[in-house]
Amino acid sequence: MLTYPQIDPVAIRLGPLAVHWYGLTYLVAFALFFFLATRRLRHRPFASIQQPAPWTRQDIEDLLFWGVLGVIAGGRLGYVLFYKPVYYLSxxxxxxxxxxxxxxxxxxxxxxxxxxxxxxxxxxxxWLQVTDLVAPCVPLGLASGRVGNFINGELWGRVADASLPWAMVFPHGGPLPRHPSQVYQFLLEGVLLFVLLWLYARQPRQTGQVSGAFLVGYGVLRFVAEYFREPDAFLGLQALGLSRGQWLCVPMVLAGVAMWGWASRRNAAASPTG
Structure with a gap:
């Protein structure tokens, strides 16, 4: 059994200014996206697209700006609506x-x-051409965010057997050993999903298939990781013993399957027969 290393959530202090590790992990996530997205421009079909215009580095910079706005606004509104609507209504x-x-x-x-x-x-x-470019560039950014969660000692896991070598006592999680679920999510929906999706996207795919694969992959891996993550205290487990996070993954997976199937059928219908 391990003890949480008590990492100071503040990375740098400059007088009254405090730079938090969690904020730095967001910056790392955005930098990783930019690096990977520029590499994606070398892959097919993006390297050969000419209409309405070739993809450029400026496009990636613009996408990053719009994406940052979407992450911040959507992430906050999602928390308000999905997790604490009654509280924020008041x-x-x-x-x-x-x-x-x-x-x-x-x-x-x-x-x-x-x-x-x-x-x-x-x-x-x-639109799906854009999301196909973006999707494989996202998981490593998610992994960076989980590092921030671990440093903050938040979103810890469920109680684990003390004999589990990597079980950990978190400062705000009580005296019992717990699964370091932030690490599980870092490895599953971060590193593993990135490797699988990047390799999948390197081969020619029909428009929409990479986006669908991301939705399915993240939804399934997050669903699995949630079995080790402590549910929010104000929500607990819900219908069928599933967490709120797991229930939010269900429509995500279904949408991904539908998108992937639609893209495949569209290609089959467009192919010559006879």
Whole structure:
């Protein structure tokens, strides 16, 4: 059994200014996205697209800006609506108090989807072409965010057997050893999903298939990780003994399967027969 290393959540102090590790992990996530997205431009079909215009580094910079807005706005609104709607209905001004914490991945994902749709419409590009470019670049950013969760000692796991070598006692999680679920999520929905999706996307795919694969992959891996993560105290487990996070993954997986199947059928219908 391990003891949480008590990492100071503040990385740098410059007088009254405090730079938190969690904020730095967001910056790392955005930098990773930019690095990977520029590499994606070398892959097919993006390297050969000419209409309405070739993809450029400037496009990636613009996508990053829009994506950051989508992550912040969607993540916060998702937390408000999915996790504490009654509380924020009574305290509406606190919706804007992002510094107090409270972000939702599923809300952030919806925010990014809306942002990408608006950007695609503005540039006259097919929306699924944009999401296919973006999808494989996201998981390592999610992994970086889980590092921030671990440093903050938050979102710890469920109680584990003390004989588990990597079970850990978290400072705010009580005296019992717990699963380091932030590490599980770092490895599953971060590193593993990135490797699988990056390799999958390197081969020619029909428009929409990579996006569908991301939805399915993240939804399944997050669903599994939630079995080791302590449910939010104010929610607990819900119908069928599932957490709120797991229930939010269900429509995500179904949407991914439908998107992947639609893209495959569309290609089959377009192929010549006889």
């Amino acid at each position: 305290h509406p001004l606190e919706v804007f108090a992002i510094w107090q914490g409270g972000m939702s991945f599923h809300g952030g994902m919806l925010g990014v989807i809306v942002a990408m749709a608006l950007w695609a419409h503005k540039r006259g590009r097919p």
